[in-house]
Amino acid sequence: MDRILTRLSQVLLFLLSLLLPGCTGRATVSAIDIQVLSAREYYDEVLAIAREWQPDAYLQFANANVIQPYYSRRPLRLSYSFLSKSERSKALLVWIHEDLTIESEVVYIGGSAEGRQEIQSEQWVLDDMDAIQIAQEAGGNEYINKYRSVEITAYLEYRKRGNDDTVIWRVSYLRPEGDGSIHIEVDAITGEVLEIRE
Numbered sequence: 001m002d003r004i005l006t007r008l009s010q011v012l013l014f015l016l017s018l019l020l021p022g023c024t025g026r027a028t029v030s031a032i033d034i035q036v037l038s039a040r041e042y043y044d045e046v047l048a049i050a051r052e053w054q055p056d057a058y059l060q061f062a063n064a065n066v067i068q069p070y071y072s073r074r075p076l077r078l079s080y081s082f083l084s085k086s087e088r089s090k091a092l093l094v095w096i097h098e099d100l101t102i103e104s105e106v107v108y109i110g111g112s113a114e115g116r117q118e119i120q121s122e123q124w125v126l127d128d129m130d131a132i133q134i135a136q137e138a139g140g141n142e143y144i145n146k147y148r149s150v151e152i153t154a155y156l157e158y159r160k161r162g163n164d165d166t167v168i169w170r171v172s173y174l175r176p177e178g179d180g181s182i183h184i185e186v187d188a189i190t191g192e193v194l195e196i197r198e
Helices: 002-019 043-053 128-147
Strands: 026-028 035-037 058-066 077-083 090-097 102-108 151-161 164-174 181-187 193-197
Touching: 035 058, 035 128, 043 058, 043 077, 043 090, 043 102, 058 128, 128 151, 128 164, 128 181, 128 193
Parallel strands: none
Antiparallel strands: 026 035, 058 077, 058 151, 077 090, 090 102, 151 164, 164 181, 181 193
16 A cells, blocks of 8 residues: 555656646656657546547547657547447547547447446546656667657556456557567556566
């Protein structure tokens, strides 16, 4: 418990240091100039859009495209996917673009939404910015400095290992030519690095 409280206080101090200068929901998160939109900051707004679609809508995943100085072919953007227990064959996708415009679309999904786990707000205390900062320190900075042309995404999802279900941020560093990648999984509550794999 003490470890969790210590980590939460570190995260809060980090967030304050990011948000006090401008409170724009956009921040640089490491020594390398990496930019990302805050998934937490816009979550209430996109959840309201999802609840207009279906009152019982719930978050299935969130994804953040990240810009770094050596590779920026993909735009700065957030995306969220919502499911509904009453509308099992459809999902609502919501995007927040770099200019902060919001777009949404209802799509048909393969199979049924039944059994797909809901990500509750309290299950992801860490924002994407926090997870990326942790991933940068756990090897991401080194990977970017080595290969330069690296695409970065942060993906909020359930991680299932045996009987253990944990909500994680999976921060992926992908070389666009398909020449390699690393994936750093960060516990979305404690900030613990759970796995680093190539």
